[in-house]
Amino acid sequence: MDPKEAKERMKIPRQDMPEQDPGERVRNFYEVAYGYTPEQAVTEARRCIQCKTPLCAAGCPVGIDIPWFVRLIAEGKFVEAAWKLKETNGLPAVCGRVCPQEDQCEKVCVTGKRGKPVSIGRLERFAADYEREHGETAIPEIPRRTGKKVAVIGGGPAGLTVAGDLVKRGHGVTVFEALHTPGGVLVYGIPEFRLPKNIVAAEVEYLRRMGVEMECNAVIGKLETIDELLSGGFDAVFIGTGAGLPYFMNIPGENLVGVYSANEYLTRVNLMRAYEFPEYDTPVIRGRRVVVVGGGNTAMDSARTALRLCPEEVTMIYRRSMEEMPARVEEIHHGAEEGLKFQFLTNPVRFVGDDEGRLKAVECVRMGLGSPDESGRRRPVPAEGSEFCMDCDVAIIAVGNGANPLIPQTTPDLKLTKWNNIVADGETGRTGKKGVFAGGDIVRGGATVILAMGDGRRAANSIHEYLTTGVW
Amino acid sequence: MFEIKEKKKLAHLVTLLRVKAPRIAEKRKAGQFVVLRLNEHGERIPLTIADSDPVEGTITIIVQEVGKTTALLSNKLEGDAILDVVGPLGRPTHIENYGTAVCVGGGIGTAVTYPIGRALKEAGCKVVSVIGSRTKDLLILEDEMRSVSDELFITTDDGSYGHHGFVTNVLEEFIAGKRKIGMVIAVGPVPMMRAVAQVTRPHGILTMVSLNPIMVDGTGMCGSCRVTIAGQNRFVCVDGPEFNGHEVDFNELIRRNRSYLKEERMAMEEFVYHEGARCYERRGD
Numbered sequence: 001m002d003p004k005e006a007k008e009r010m011k012i013p014r015q016d017m018p019e020q021d022p023g024e025r026v027r028n029f030y031e032v033a034y035g036y037t038p039e040q041a042v043t044e045a046r047r048c049i050q051c052k053t054p055l056c057a058a059g060c061p062v063g064i065d066i067p068w069f070v071r072l073i074a075e076g077k078f079v080e081a082a083w084k085l086k087e088t089n090g091l092p093a094v095c096g097r098v099c100p101q102e103d104q105c106e107k108v109c110v111t112g113k114r115g116k117p118v119s120i121g122r123l124e125r126f127a128a129d130y131e132r133e134h135g136e137t138a139i140p141e142i143p144r145r146t147g148k149k150v151a152v153i154g155g156g157p158a159g160l161t162v163a164g165d166l167v168k169r170g171h172g173v174t175v176f177e178a179l180h181t182p183g184g185v186l187v188y189g190i191p192e193f194r195l196p197k198n199i200v201a202a203e204v205e206y207l208r209r210m211g212v213e214m215e216c217n218a219v220i221g222k223l224e225t226i227d228e229l230l231s232g233g234f235d236a237v238f239i240g241t242g243a244g245l246p247y248f249m250n251i252p253g254e255n256l257v258g259v260y261s262a263n264e265y266l267t268r269v270n271l272m273r274a275y276e277f278p279e280y281d282t283p284v285i286r287g288r289r290v291v292v293v294g295g296g297n298t299a300m301d302s303a304r305t306a307l308r309l310c311p312e313e314v315t316m317i318y319r320r321s322m323e324e325m326p327a328r329v330e331e332i333h334h335g336a337e338e339g340l341k342f343q344f345l346t347n348p349v350r351f352v353g354d355d356e357g358r359l360k361a362v363e364c365v366r367m368g369l370g371s372p373d374e375s376g377r378r379r380p381v382p383a384e385g386s387e388f389c390m391d392c393d394v395a396i397i398a399v400g401n402g403a404n405p406l407i408p409q410t411t412p413d414l415k416l417t418k419w420n421n422i423v424a425d426g427e428t429g430r431t432g433k434k435g436v437f438a439g440g441d442i443v444r445g446g447a448t449v450i451l452a453m454g455d456g457r458r459a460a461n462s463i464h465e466y467l468t469t470g471v472w
Numbered sequence: 473m474f475e476i477k478e479k480k481k482l483a484h485l486v487t488l489l490r491v492k493a494p495r496i497a498e499k500r501k502a503g504q505f506v507v508l509r510l511n512e513h514g515e516r517i518p519l520t521i522a523d524s525d526p527v528e529g530t531i532t533i534i535v536q537e538v539g540k541t542t543a544l545l546s547n548k549l550e551g552d553a554i555l556d557v558v559g560p561l562g563r564p565t566h567i568e569n570y571g572t573a574v575c576v577g578g579g580i581g582t583a584v585t586y587p588i589g590r591a592l593k594e595a596g597c598k599v600v601s602v603i604g605s606r607t608k609d610l611l612i613l614e615d616e617m618r619s620v621s622d623e624l625f626i627t628t629d630d631g632s633y634g635h636h637g638f639v640t641n642v643l644e645e646f647i648a649g650k651r652k653i654g655m656v657i658a659v660g661p662v663p664m665m666r667a668v669a670q671v672t673r674p675h676g677i678l679t680m681v682s683l684n685p686i687m688v689d690g691t692g693m694c695g696s697c698r699v700t701i702a703g704q705n706r707f708v709c710v711d712g713p714e715f716n717g718h719e720v721d722f723n724e725l726i727r728r729n730r731s732y733l734k735e736e737r738m739a740m741e742e743f744v745y746h747e748g749a750r751c752y753e754r755r756g757d
């Protein structure tokens with residue numbers, strides 16, 4: 001691109017994405033952001049100066065050819081842009097919404113050096129939505145069947161990626177999912193207002209149409225073990241079971257009625273639709289004063305979900321300060337707009353109940369920041385004598401997840417880390433067990449959607465190689 | 473979809489259903505359960521697998537109507553289908569030859585003691601069973617329990633059948649008779665299991681109980697089913713459902729099971745109002 005043109009383009013202001021008004025949206029579960037109009041998308045795409053060596057692509061864990069798809073949008077070829085995306089990313093409508101772009105592709109975009117970076121995530125979302133809404137989802141041609149069969153355990157982003165990549169190469173793929181719907185955290189954890197469930201359902205439907213078999217209600221380790229799958233006709237197995245085991249804090253009163261793990265709270269509301277109770281049968285305690293413990297995406301999603309169930313007050317309790325919060329900046333901003341309150345440098349020490357065992361208050365202690373720990377962040381230390389009580393009738397604990405034991409228990413020859421994550425090679429996804437691969441949160445601990453998908457992509461490549469050569 | 477092959481009424485508000493689920497039927501062991509969801513709007517609820525027939529590919533569940541989901545399920549007809557059934561979940565009962573094993577079943581809990589009693593019998597135990605209910609009409613599985621037991625005692629709270637009194641009365645007498653007991657397994661309402669554990673504790677008799685907390689996923693992902701066992705948080709769906717009764721915090725379990733009383737009542741009222749009339753008419757009772 002000639003420098004004059006580039007200069008002109010750099011002058012175009014970053015296009016804001018229209019959103020529901022905070023006062024309005026906090027009373028519903030509709031998506032917060034509406035997405036770009038075609039005009040906005042074209043304008044935004046024109047901000048990209050089409051770098052010869054695009055830094056942005058290197059910042060994307062799956063290496064999407066960003067300048068290419070952005071150029072297609074700038075030229076008004078929206079459907080082609082979506083197809084381009086799908087060459088490297090099976091779930092663009094999802095990633096465009098939930099990727100921490102500000103830490104990945106957009107962080108390194110050159111336009112961001114002086115002004116604001118190109119809104120890569122929003123453009124990705126736009127192209128994928130456009131394709132879906134205009135019914136132009138093309139089913140790629142599937143090569144001749146190889147006759148090989150692969151079992152994918154877990155229908156989260158990692159498993160779905162493996163399934164898509166392998167079915168496109170002619171292998172038979174069955175996804176075994178424990179819950180009644182595939183999607184993993186995308187359906188049970190991330191709320192409707194951030195990622196509408198019909199988007200995930202459309203992606204799953206797309207895989208089905210390509211020939212992936214989805215078997216829900218199938219808990220591997222219980223219904224069948226990995227060894228039984230391998231001896232029963234599957235040539236390889238991919239484990240993508242996620243990080244689904246909620247940690248508690250082990251403080252008094254944690255089993256009072258009204259104290260939830262974030263997983264339970266979000267599953268009730270998202271997967272089981274408790275926000276539409278009694279239309280839907282699953283209840284959830286809405287509460288008058290809600291506290292959420294933690295500072296990550298899960299805590300943020302819980303807090304913003306709680307806000308929508310209309311209590312009087314929702315407060316986040318985090319033991320470090322705002323700067324250290326791992327949640328996405330955009331989401332913290334959204335939460336604050338919606339009336340979320342924060343208690344930083346604070347940690348719960350005890351939950352207090354009434355005589356029926358229902359939560360009525362939480363006792364907290366103030367924290368000071370000491371010297372930096374292994375993660376480089378300053379270690380919070382309790383300030384003695386600073387204890388105080390807050391009234392609350394619902395508490396949601398979002399302090400992290402561990403690895404589910406069902407598969408390791410029934411597959412003794414799988415190697416585990418000391419946190420019970422499965423050990424797998426970072427490049428190939430191979431575990432120490434022949435024919436068995438793993439990736440996503442079950443290997444990494446809680447990470448991100450796109451990292452899980454990247455693992456899936458690499459594992460699919462090495463599964464394909466293993467199936468073709470037979471060499472382990 | 474999982475088809476209902478057979479339906480039988482066992483007692484007032486207690487129904488037996490045989491459901492087509494071939495893979496679960498093949499895999500399940502005594503003590504395990506399924507989680508099911510009736511329809512798109514439905515709740516996920518756990519139910520014990522009372523029996524299975526691997527040849528026919530069916531599992532048997534015995535359900536007591538206590539709220540909306542169990543009422544809807546009891547009102548299903550042969551040929552109807554259940555949307556989702558997942559299992560077999562939980563750890564199977566630990567079965568070994570204990571010498572004399574006592575199976576205590578209270579109310580619907582007898583549905584759980586039956587497969588366990590049979591497995592113990594097959595392992596060579598001398599099986600003594602004590603089953604009880606509030607009144608004669610509520611007693612279930614008497615013949616089945618008799619068929620797997622060397623001795624069978626029956627109690628009713630109102631004395632309308634068998635011994636007049638509670639299952640714990642019989643158990644106490646049995647212990648007083650100096651008969652050597654290898655282990656006791658008790659399944660029933662939480663207060664009953666708590667009472668059984670209290671009876672056996674002074675004698676140091678191994679006492680297993682099958683817990684019934686509120687569950688959602690049944691796979692260890694949500695933590696809804698947590699119960700304090702020996703001072704530690706345990707997830708009943710993956711670590712249980714059976715635990716040493718002397719280590720269970722029963723009072724906490726009782727309180728947690730009352731979490732949604734208000735909501736459950738509301739759901740039931742709506743249900744009876746909108747659909748109940750029709751279903752009860754169809755059923756004719």
Ligand SMILES: Cc1cc2nc3c(=O)[nH]c(=O)nc-3n(C[C@H](O)[C@H](O)[C@H](O)COP(=O)(O)OP(=O)(O)OC[C@H]3O[C@@H](n4cnc5c(N)ncnc54)[C@H](O)[C@@H]3O)c2cc1C
Pocket residue numbers: 098099100153154155156157158159176177178179182183184185186189190218219220221240241242243244266297298299301404406407439440441442446447448449450452
């Ligand atoms: C509330 C919340 C918000 C988040 N927000 C973001 C975000 O904004 N951006 C982002 O990038 N990341 C976010 N994350 C993290 C991200 O969702 C995960 O890193 C990602 O989903 C991991 O994908 P996965 O495929 O490894 O596992 P999962 O998504 O956990 O899927 C695993 C699947 O396996 C199934 N399964 C488990 N055990 C078995 C078994 N034995 N048999 C059969 N099936 C089984 C589970 O039911 C589940 O469906 C968030 C996480 C949470 C909890």
Ligand SMILES: Cc1cc2nc3c(=O)[nH]c(=O)nc-3n(C[C@H](O)[C@H](O)[C@H](O)COP(=O)(O)OP(=O)(O)OC[C@H]3O[C@@H](n4cnc5c(N)ncnc54)[C@H](O)[C@@H]3O)c2cc1C
Pocket residue numbers: 505515516517518519520521534535536537538539540541542543580583584683684685686687688713728729730736737740
């Ligand atoms: C491992 C296990 C095995 C069980 N086996 C049987 C069985 O064989 N036969 C049988 O009749 N019942 C069994 N139950 C109990 C059964 O799950 C509940 O009666 C049922 O969920 C009630 O649902 P409802 O909508 O009809 O009633 P609701 O009105 O919702 O609730 C009535 C009562 O059921 C309990 N309950 C409600 N929702 C749940 C839930 N999701 N999970 C567990 N309990 C809940 C509540 O404590 C409440 O007191 C078992 C429970 C567990 C945990």
Ligand code: SF4
Pocket residue numbers: 059060061062063064066089095096099100101104105106120121124450
């Ligand atoms: S997948 Fe994520 S990191 Fe990659 S380009 Fe899209 S938004 Fe950026």
Ligand code: SF4
Pocket residue numbers: 047048049050051054055056057066067070108109110111118120
């Ligand atoms: S770094 Fe930014 S400007 Fe350069 S190609 Fe990527 S998106 Fe376009």
Ligand code: FES
Pocket residue numbers: 686687688689690691692693694695696697698707708709710
């Ligand atoms: S029911 Fe969710 S962890 Fe046991």
